[in-house]
Amino acid sequence: MQMAPLMNSNTSTLVLHPSSQAEEPKKENMLSIFDSNMIQKQVNIPKEFIWPSIDLVNTTQEELKEPLIDLSIMKAGDEKAIASAAELVRKACLNHGFFQVINHGVEQDLINDAYCEVDSIFKQPISKKLSAKRVAGGISGYSGAHADRYSSKLPWKETFSFVYNHHQNSSNPQIVNYFKSVLGEEFQNTGLVYEKYCEAMNELALVIMELLAISLGIDRLHYRRFFQDGDSIMRCNYYPPCKSSGLTFGTGPHSDPTSLTILHQDQVGGLQVFANHKWLSVRPRSDALVINIGDTFMALSNGRYKSCLHRALVNKYRVRKSLVFFVCPREDKVVKPLESLLSKNEARKYPDFTWASLFEFTQKHYRADVATLQSFFQWHSSSNLL
Numbered sequence: 001m002q003m004a005p006l007m008n009s010n011t012s013t014l015v016l017h018p019s020s021q022a023e024e025p026k027k028e029n030m031l032s033i034f035d036s037n038m039i040q041k042q043v044n045i046p047k048e049f050i051w052p053s054i055d056l057v058n059t060t061q062e063e064l065k066e067p068l069i070d071l072s073i074m075k076a077g078d079e080k081a082i083a084s085a086a087e088l089v090r091k092a093c094l095n096h097g098f099f100q101v102i103n104h105g106v107e108q109d110l111i112n113d114a115y116c117e118v119d120s121i122f123k124q125p126i127s128k129k130l131s132a133k134r135v136a137g138g139i140s141g142y143s144g145a146h147a148d149r150y151s152s153k154l155p156w157k158e159t160f161s162f163v164y165n166h167h168q169n170s171s172n173p174q175i176v177n178y179f180k181s182v183l184g185e186e187f188q189n190t191g192l193v194y195e196k197y198c199e200a201m202n203e204l205a206l207v208i209m210e211l212l213a214i215s216l217g218i219d220r221l222h223y224r225r226f227f228q229d230g231d232s233i234m235r236c237n238y239y240p241p242c243k244s245s246g247l248t249f250g251t252g253p254h255s256d257p258t259s260l261t262i263l264h265q266d267q268v269g270g271l272q273v274f275a276n277h278k279w280l281s282v283r284p285r286s287d288a289l290v291i292n293i294g295d296t297f298m299a300l301s302n303g304r305y306k307s308c309l310h311r312a313l314v315n316k317y318r319v320r321k322s323l324v325f326f327v328c329p330r331e332d333k334v335v336k337p338l339e340s341l342l343s344k345n346e347a348r349k350y351p352d353f354t355w356a357s358l359f360e361f362t363q364k365h366y367r368a369d370v371a372t373l374q375s376f377f378q379w380h381s382s383s384n385l386l
């Protein structure tokens with residue numbers, strides 16, 4: 001049965017009901033309601049949230065042994081330590097693309113403030129959150145379980161996303177303005193906190209880009225220059241507890257179509273990576289940020305560095321939160337590997353593309369999974385758009 005989302009403005013809840021396009025007859029009593037406050041009290045979760053058993057297997061507690069990189073070496077300019085760190089990063093990226101960084105320069109107080117603002121957003125009544133809901137095909141705004149886009153295998157979470165242009169300046173605080181425009185004047189401080197958080201993420205992203213360039217043996221400033229005027233995306237994830245946590249996911253298995261992801265997860269844990277043929281947990285560290293390679297960086301490295309399948313479990317008893325910064329190039333930048341990266345006679349793995357076109361594909365035509373990039377090129381060649 002296909003399900004389509006509908007807003008019920010009287011009850012201020014998001015109602016899922018059988019789609020009018022569905023071929024099966026409509027059953028009037030088949031209503032399920034998404035409201036994170038209500039839904040977590042239900043004994044049986046709505047079937048739209050139940051994932052196929054093939055996806056649910058393998059919920060191990062085994063941990064990923066990703067490297068922990070101390071980024072203070074970058075500021076200190078300790079070239080020997082940088083070379084060793086780059087080697088660890090290279091090994092991780094050739095295998096699964098995940099590593100963690102400490103001494104990253106983002107103040108703990110700022111991270112704590114960003115989590116406080118997650119609470120202020122998601123504790124709002126559903127009617128307020130829906131007033132900031134993401135528009136079809138767009139990225140910014142509130143989303144409840146992505147039910148505006150999908151009708152099955154829904155993620156057990158609420159998200160709030162917004163864009164950060166690397167070239168924005170303090171006389172035009174875009175994030176503050178965005179928060180005020182969709183949630184009201186009282187969200188000025190929320191906007192200010194995220195403006196600062198994104199600036200810190202952006203600075204950090206450029207440092208990591210340097211380390212990645214060193215690890216690939218190319219001009220160390222190449223990716224810093226490529227990404228310095230990018231259009232990145234910030235997302236706050238709020239995962240309510242779920243009584244049937246074994247039947248659903250907070251975030252289903254997917255690879256990130258973006259370039260680099262910088263994630264902070266709270267102490268509840270739940271992030272897992274599919275590496276070495278199994279699902280492995282990424283242990284939360286409050287002082288660390290989790291970094292992973294996305295599809296676009298995989299293409300920039302001609303497939304050397306892996307954009308790996310990952311997912312987030314939900315907790316039976318506790319709310320889980322995460323802060324995710326998706327680093328992206330400016331949308332019209334052509335994504336292609338540097339000539340000097342290709343060894344003699346090495347074939348190009350992917351055709352050139354712009355981030356704007358891949359972004360549009362994932363926003364309007366495709367639900368990101370492990371095969372996003374391949375599907376994107378197939379779609380483009382069949383529609384002659386590349």
Ligand SMILES: O=C(O)CCC(=O)C(=O)O
Pocket residue numbers: 235237251256263265270271310311312321322324
């Ligand atoms: O919350 C997490 O740990 C993972 C989130 C994630 O993968 C995403 O938002 O794309």
